[in-house]
Structures are given as structure tokens and as C-alpha cells.
Amino acid sequence: MLNTQKIREISEYVQDQLPDSVSKHIPSRLPAFGKGSSNYPYAVTRIRAMRVKLFPRDAYPRFLNMSLDEITRKIGESEYKQDIDELSREYTGVNLIEHALNRNMAESSQKVLRITEGEPHELVREYLRVFDIDDIKTILRGKLHNIPEDQILQALVTGGALRYTFLSGLVTKNVDEIIASFSDSPYGPILKRFDGTNFPEIENELDKFYYENLFEAIGLPSSADRKQFDQFVRREIDIKNLSLLLRVKKYEALENAESEGTQCIIEDVSSMMIPHGLALDTDKLKSLCYDDFIEALRLTPYWDVISAVLENADLKSVSLTDVEARLTRFNLTKVTENSRRFLISIIPILEFIIYKSNEVRNLRIIIRGKSVGMDNELIKDRLVIL
Amino acid sequence: MEFTTEGLAALSKAIAIVGTGFASAWAEKVIGAAAVGAMVENESLFGKALVLTVLPETIVIFGLVVAILI
Numbered sequence: 526m527l528n529t530q531k532i533r534e535i536s537e538y539v540q541d542q543l544p545d546s547v548s549k550h551i552p553s554r555l556p557a558f559g560k561g562s563s564n565y566p567y568a569v570t571r572i573r574a575m576r577v578k579l580f581p582r583d584a585y586p587r588f589l590n591m592s593l594d595e596i597t598r599k600i601g602e603s604e605y606k607q608d609i610d611e612l613s614r615e616y617t618g619v620n621l622i623e624h625a626l627n628r629n630m631a632e633s634s635q636k637v638l639r640i641t642e643g644e645p646h647e648l649v650r651e652y653l654r655v656f657d658i659d660d661i662k663t664i665l666r667g668k669l670h671n672i673p674e675d676q677i678l679q680a681l682v683t684g685g686a687l688r689y690t691f692l693s694g695l696v697t698k699n700v701d702e703i704i705a706s707f708s709d710s711p712y713g714p715i716l717k718r719f720d721g722t723n724f725p726e727i728e729n730e731l732d733k734f735y736y737e738n739l740f741e742a743i744g745l746p747s748s749a750d751r752k753q754f755d756q757f758v759r760r761e762i763d764i765k766n767l768s769l770l771l772r773v774k775k776y777e778a779l780e781n782a783e784s785e786g787t788q789c790i791i792e793d794v795s796s797m798m799i800p801h802g803l804a805l806d807t808d809k810l811k812s813l814c815y816d817d818f819i820e821a822l823r824l825t826p827y828w829d830v831i832s833a834v835l836e837n838a839d840l841k842s843v844s845l846t847d848v849e850a851r852l853t854r855f856n857l858t859k860v861t862e863n864s865r866r867f868l869i870s871i872i873p874i875l876e877f878i879i880y881k882s883n884e885v886r887n888l889r890i891i892i893r894g895k896s897v898g899m900d901n902e903l904i905k906d907r908l909v910i911l
Numbered sequence: 912m913e914f915t916t917e918g919l920a921a922l923s924k925a926i927a928i929v930g931t932g933f934a935s936a937w938a939e940k941v942i943g944a945a946a947v948g949a950m951v952e953n954e955s956l957f958g959k960a961l962v963l964t965v966l967p968e969t970i971v972i973f974g975l976v977v978a979i980l981i
Contacts, residue, residue: 566941571951
């Protein structure tokens with residue numbers, strides 16, 4: 526009988542035997558077994574039934590044409606009813622909706638965790654840790670910029686392992702106390718490296734840590750659905766890296782244009798790149814000037830998705846938010862296609878989680894945009910409608 | 912050991928019944944679990960779910976027919 530230690534040894538031996546060109550793309554992984562019996566048929570059907578209850582795509586244009594009160598009423602009549610009813614004693618208006626959306630997202634994530642068993646449970650749990658990472662970053666960023674506590678609380682989405690009571694307790698503490706609270710957690714060693722000035726580095730380290738853990742949970746993807754899950758995560762990494770590179774390259778190009786220099790000055794962003802992406806050669810892309818960078822992007826699978834925004838566009842008018850929305854939409858479309866191919870697998874479960882978080886994100890954008898009087902077209906550009 | 916015609920026929924009948932019995936059981940397990948999952952979220956699906964759950968029972972009926980015909 527193989528035990529976990531033996532499996533790890535075998536896995537490491539196999540890794541050692543792989544040529545560098547292959548192994549450098551594969552983080553240290555165990556084959557995915559020994560995670561108990563799974564209940565895919567039950568979980569997937571139940572989650573598909575939950576997916577049907579999400580707002581359809583034609584609901585968003587209707588929301589855009591409604592007033593804030595009408596949107597609140599409409600959301601209050603939907604799946605968010607219980608959250609709005611219960612929170613209406615504490616909050617009003619935009620704050621009420623914002624808290625209700627976040628709470629509903631957290632409850633949906635926890636429900637998915639309750640429904641699943643064995644392998645899907647493990648995968649979902651690791652995937653949902655993204656909420657923990659985001660919450661830690663939100664609290665620390667808020668504290669560093671002296672954001673009021675109620676505004677920090679409003680931005681928290683407790684979809685991962687960290688509970689709202691724990692996180693709301695952290696919001697009342699100072700930065701050192703917050704870091705000390707995580708000393709026994711897996712995030713402790715990373716947070717301890719915070720020296721007051723290197724917060725962007727800490728944020729990147731947390732992201733890298735999240736993906737390393739997620740890859741470990743996915744294991745060596747042997748089945749077709751596992752491979753799709755693996756590809757989804759790696760595409761997500763590509764999108765994060767590409768968004769960051771675009772931002773940096775645009776900034777560099779604007780800086781160079783302002784200084785009227787003929788030489789292209791490149792910033793070193795190596796430490797900010799998340800490894801193990803799918804199709805982007807970040808080592809090459811990060812060392813290119815803006816024009817060469819755009820030329821190199823033409824050879825990637827993402828060019829068809831973003832060419833409409835970048836092709837022949839004036840540098841200053843390039844909307845990076847639009848690019849990010851297009852890339853996110855592309856990744857979600859891929860998941861939808863695969864969820865129809867792999868009916869009883871992890872993909873439909875993943876699809877629900879990302880569609881739900883996308884719905885919450887879209888509703889927040891509409892509510893926030895409407896409350897500050899943003900133009901409908903501007904709000905629409907930021908939505909990811911599928 | 913000698914194989915008689917009657918003995919082989921009886922063995923074939925047994926294989927037909929056992930094979931289709933296991934196939935029905937496996938299919939009903941998967942469909943039943945999925946049906947319960949759907950019903951938890953939407954109770955009105957009970958009628959459809961019940962029909963779908965018992966549908967694989969036809970497999971064992973085919974096995975029975977084959978066993979009778981042997």
C-alpha cells in the first residue's frame with residue numbers, strides 16, 4: 526500500500542527525470558488521489574440547480590436603466606432577499622446592498638463546500654482561499670491607508686476559510702497586531718517579512734503562495750477535467766501577469782515619451798510575475814518596450830481577445846480595465862464550454878463559483894457606479910456579462 | 912469437468928441477470944444521487960427525478976428477457 530510519503534518520493538523522482546523544459550513548468554505536485562470518496566453526481570446537479578438561480582445576462586442592461594431604489598428592490602426580491610432582510614436593521618442604501626452581496630457570496634461558497642465531499646471538496650477549498658488572500662490584503666491595505674473601519678468591513682468577502690468574526694476583529698487592530706494574529710497560519714511567514722514599505726511585494730508573495738497551494742491540490746492532472754481545471758488556473762495566472770505587464774509597459778511608454786528619450790527604459794518586474802502561467806512567456810515580454818511588447822502579444826492566444834482595444838490605439842486612451850474585462854470574459858467562456866463537455870466533474874462546480882463571484886462583482890459595479898452618478902456606458906464597459 | 916448444453920444455458924442466464932442487475936444498480940445510484948441534489952434546490956422536480964431514477968430499471972428487464980429467451 527502506498528502512503529503519502531512514498532507517493533511524494535515517487536513524484537519527486539519523476540520530476541527529477543523530466544527534462545528542464547518540461548519540469549520548470551510543473552510545480553512540485555503529488556498525483557491526485559487519497560482524498561476520500563467524492564460525490565460528483567449529487568454535488569454537480571445541486572450546484573447546477575443553484576446556477577440556474579443566478580441573474581441571466583439580460584438582467585444587467587435592465588439594472589442599468591433602473592434607479593438605485595429600483596435596483597435595491599429588485600435585488601431584495603431575488604436570492605439575496607434573506608441577506609437584505611437580515612442586514613436592513615444595521616445598514617441602509619448602497620451599504621446595505623454591498624454587505625448583502627458580500628454575505629451572500631460567502632454563504633454560497635460555504636454551501637458549495639458543505640455540498641461537496643472528497644476530491645471536489647479539497648479542490649474547492651483550495652480555490653476559495655483566494656477570498657482569504659484578498660481579505661488579508663484588503664485589511665492591510667486599508668489599515669496602511671487609514672481607511673475607516675466600516676469601509677474596510679464593507680469590502681470583505683468571507684468566502685474562504687477565514688470567518689467574518691475573525692476578520693472583523695482584525696479590522697479594529699493595528700498592522701503589527703494583524704500580522705501577529707496570522708503568526709500560526711500558513712500566511713504568517715510571508716506577512717512577517719512586511720517592513721512597512723514592501724506591501725506590494727507581500728501582496729505578490731501571497732498570490733504566489735495561493736497558486737502554489739492550488740497546484741498542489743490539483744496534483745498531476747491525469748484526467749481530462751483535471752487538465753481543464755489546471756488550464757483554467759494557469760490562464761488566470763496569464764491574465765494577472767498580462768494585466769500587470771500592460772500596466773507597466775503603458776507607464777514606461779508614457780514616461781519615455783514625456784522625457785523625450787530615444788532609449789527605452791525597462792522596469793524590472795520579475796518579482797511581480799506569478800510563475801506557471803499557460804501561454805505567456807513573461808521572461809521575454811517583461812524585457813520588451815511597449816511597441817515590441819504589443820508585437821509579441823500578437824503571437825499569443827490572447828491577441829484575438831484584446832486586439833480590438835490595443836490595435837492602432839492611442840497609448841493614452843488604451844483602457845486597461847476594458848482589456849482586463851475582455852480577458853476575464855474569455856477565461857469564463859472557456860470554463861462554460863468545458864462545463865458542457867465534462868458534465869460530472871469539477872468544472873461545473875468551478876463554473877458556479879466564478880459565475881457567482883462575477884454576478885456579485887457586476888452588481889457591486891452597478892450599485893457603486895450608480896451611487897456616484899457614473900455614466901451607464903462607463904459602467905457597462907466594466908461589467909463582465911456572459 | 913463436462914459442460915452440458917443445459918449447464919451453459921443456465922450460466923448464460925445468470926450472467927445476463929447479474930450483469931444487467933449491476934448495471935442498473937450503478938446507473939440508479941448515480942441518477943438517484945443527482946436527482947436528490949436537484950430536488951433539494953427545486954422540489955418541483957420530484958416527478959421528473961423519480962422517472963429518471965427508475966429508468967435504468969429497464970436494463971435489468973432486458974436482462975430478464977434475454978435470460979427467458981435463452
